[in-house]
Amino acid sequence: MEWSLERMREWVAGGMQSVRECEGGAVGTALCLALLFIWYCYRVGCEHSVPSLRGGYTPETRSGGALPASVLTSDLSSRLASSKLRQVGGVSGGGGGAAEEELNGFAYCQSPECFRCSRPGEGLNQRLYHSLQDYAKRYTWAGMGRVHKGVRDQGRYLLCSRPSIQKPEVFFLPDLPSAPFFSREAQKHDVELLERSFPALLAEFESVYRLPSSRAGSSLPPGWKANSTPRGHWWTFYLVNQGTPMALNARRCPRTWRVLGQLRTFISNNVFGNACFSVLSPGATISEHYGPTNVRLRCHLGLKVPSSCELVVGGEPQCWSEGSCLLFDDSFLHTAFHDGSPEDGPRVVFMVDLWHPNVAAAERQALDYIFTPGR
Secondary structure, eight states, rough: OOOOOOHHHHHHHHHHHHHHHHOOHHHHHHHHHHHHHHHHHHHHHHHHHHOOOOOOOOOGGTTTOOOOHHHHHHHHHHHHHHHOOOOOSTTTTTTGGGGGSOOOOOOOOOTTTOTTTTOSHHHHHHHHHHHHHHHHHHOOOOOOHHHHHHHHHHHHHOOOOOOSBBOOSSSSSSTTTSSSSGGGGHHHHHHHHHHHHHHHHHHHHHHHHOOOOTTTOOOOOOEEOOOOOOSSSSEEEEETTTTTOOHHHHHOOHHHHHHHHOOOBBOOOSSSOOEEEEEETTTTTEEEEEEEEESEOOOOOOOOEESSEEEEEEEEOOOTTEEEEEETTTTEEEEEEEOOOOOGEEEEEEEEEEEOTOOOOOOOOOHHHHOOOOO
16 A cells, blocks of 8 residues: 555545544544554655664664663674675695685785775775765764865875875774874773683683694685795784674674674774784784775784783884783784794784774764775
């Protein structure tokens, strides 16, 4: 049946006429009230129905703070259940069987949709601006001043030929407080939750980690990916990669997955969000590089930290410690190395991306929309 305002008005008029013609009056009155109620519900639904954003955001959450942990946990679980497994034909350094594994790392990404691997340019700028305009039409321009400025002036903020200690590769949000390292107080709740979860995360890391065979042509353990390094080895085991849950890996680490769902500021809904176990072998060095954006803080929870391991961000060195978190802005030039001996074993951290504390709730919602995976 076709619903329309004119048809509802005809029904209401008919109900009123039945009241006048019916001697009992009660039946006609009840019918009239029922039709008025249905008409009211129809009008309210037409005026206020707005598609919800990825991750459970709705207009009602626009002015609020972080989503409750129960909502985020439910969202992560539903996305894990519905995520499609990516198939790859082969990975450099791997062997047979790679086609059955998920594409976890950036090193071998071939997708033109990958913001991390895309070259900044006019095409990307136009896509960002069109996405912001679409968001504003659906929701609001309120609170979008910095986001609009950042999208409009990306050519000024992004990588260029001049040297700089901070040069995000994809998106720069202006007027954010900048520093290579941040105090644990910046995201106190999530830091304390991760540190309390240290035994569980360490146990699940040990359950999925084993060294690859040294024989030529051997493949990495299931779920692990190799990253390019000038020397040594750097392996990662992603649970969330660029906002996309890695279903097979997450199912192998259920307690770690629950911890992610309880974090208040985990970037779970856009391409800037990652969570993984990161392993550096003795003698390994990660080349100096910049992260994609300054809207996040990268958090490292030390799981296994031999001596002679160091993280350098913006020229400032820091050392990990087991059971403690380091917060840093990876849009600054940074590197890491493990100068220990083979007897020391690998350096292992659990890495997770959290929102910068000065990115407002309205800005987070807009950035989730603009940088939705696959947009």
